[in-house]
Amino acid sequence: MDLHKILHADAVRNSHSVSSKKRLFQDLAAIAFQNYGIDPEGAVEALLEREILGPTGVGRGVALPHARIESLDQIVGCFIKLDRPIDFDAVDRQPVDLVFALFAPLESGVEHLKALALVSRTLRDPEVCMKLRNNDDAGTLLAILQEGPSSAAA
Numbered sequence: 065m066d067l068h069k070i071l072h073a074d075a076v077r078n079s080h081s082v083s084s085k086k087r088l089f090q091d092l093a094a095i096a097f098q099n100y101g102i103d104p105e106g107a108v109e110a111l112l113e114r115e116i117l118g119p120t121g122v123g124r125g126v127a128l129p130h131a132r133i134e135s136l137d138q139i140v141g142c143f144i145k146l147d148r149p150i151d152f153d154a155v156d157r158q159p160v161d162l163v164f165a166l167f168a169p170l171e172s173g174v175e176h177l178k179a180l181a182l183v184s185r186t187l188r189d190p191e192v193c194m195k196l197r198n199n200d201d202a203g204t205l206l207a208i209l210q211e212g213p214s215s216a217a218a
Contacts, residue, residue, distance in 0.1 A: 065178050067141070067186065067210045070166070075099040075142040076206045078199075085152055086112070088144070089129065092165045095142040102133055102140075102167055111165070121154025125197075126187045130166040130180060139168045139179045145196060145205060162187060162196055164209075189213035 075095050082088045086108075093107035110131030114120065121127045142165045149159030164183050168176040186192055186209060195208045 065175070065182055067182065067212065070139055070141045070179055070182075071143060071206065071209060072099045072140070073203070073206055075140070076202045076209070077142075077144045078202050078205055080144045081147050082150060084150065085115070088146075088150065088163060092129065092142050092144065092163070095144075096140070096165070096167055099142070100136070100140045100167070103135065106135075107131065107133060107167065110167075119153035119155065121152035121156075121158075121160050122184065122187075123154055123156040123158065124188075124190075124193065125149060125154075125158055125161045126193065127152050127154065127160040127163045128166070128180065128183055128187070129163065130168065130176075132170045132172065132176070133167050134170050136167060136169040139166060139172060139175060141166050141179075141183065143205065143209060145200075162193060186212050 089108045089111045093104040096102040097104045111129050114131045120129045144163045146161040149161040152160035
């Protein structure tokens, strides 16, 4: 599994401004609708329900919200780089500015976990995050994400 299969080029946004986690989820749901046909209301509800189980802010300014969606037949993603970090109840209590949302079919099981691990590994790399934060072009952001940590470290 690689990010080329998960992340559509038009599902990457840069210098985005939001004031709250809920507003961010609404924007992610709108991107998911535009690119993958996911019901926006259902996506927001699913993201909020998942967040109740525990915050998906993983630290160092990164959040990985994710949800299972009944109408999906494959795992898809959306990425937003925020121009102003927001409070996300992250594990390190730091505000978040890099957000990669995953939407998976209800029955995705192991594939969902593999996708989460891939995105987590990519955004856990300090060099990848630095490159993302230092670029504003959506195409460049996509290329950085798809390049991944192993290439970024080389």
